[in-house]
Amino acid sequence: MGDLVVPQIERRVPGMRTYPLRGSAQISSKTGIHPGCPAARITFMNLLHIDSSILGPASVSRGLSATIVEAWKRKNPSSKVVYRDLVADPISHLSGSLLVAAGLDASQHSPEISRQLTISANALSEFLVADIVVIGAPMYNFGV
Numbered sequence: 001m002g003d004l005v006v007p008q009i010e011r012r013v014p015g016m017r018t019y020p021l022r023g024s025a026q027i028s029s030k031t032g033i034h035p036g037c038p039a040a041r042i043t044f045m046n047l048l049h050i051d052s053s054i055l056g057p058a059s060v061s062r063g064l065s066a067t068i069v070e071a072w073k074r075k076n077p078s079s080k081v082v083y084r085d086l087v088a089d090p091i092s093h094l095s096g097s098l099l100v101a102a103g104l105d106a107s108q109h110s111p112e113i114s115r116q117l118t119i120s121a122n123a124l125s126e127f128l129v130a131d132i133v134v135i136g137a138p139m140y141n142f143g144v
Contacts, residue, residue: 044078048130052086053138065136072132082126091123092116
């Protein structure tokens with residue numbers, strides 16, 4: 001396996017000193033260390049994989065997105081992959097009651113509103129920390 005060519009990168013990681021890499025930089029694929037910056041290590045990416053087809057195992061979009069994610073994992077084995085199935089664990093659509101509740105103190109939330117807000121906050125967090133998002137979106141009757 002040869003060296004990995006990395007384009008211009010500056011990645012901030014809490015508690016780790018960062019070294020900007022300008023232009024094209026060579027990083028050893030064996031050590032993950034830039035030769036000019038011995039303390040700098042490659043930070044591997046977070047991938048969020050979202051599926052939304054109702055067809056389960058018969059879904060072409062699920063198969064395609066799984067193939068893409070598996071190829072990514074083979075090339076980037078240290079990457080973190082988070083999977084979200086919107087059919088098995090649906091996220092509520094934004095409603096007036098959710099919007100109002102988000103601005104209230106948590107003690108004023110009903111158990112159902114609290115559950116929905118927690119699910120939404122978790123999904124948003126997964127999305128915000130993701131460097132890559134793979135979406136398996138079906139097409140039914142030529143519409144997404």
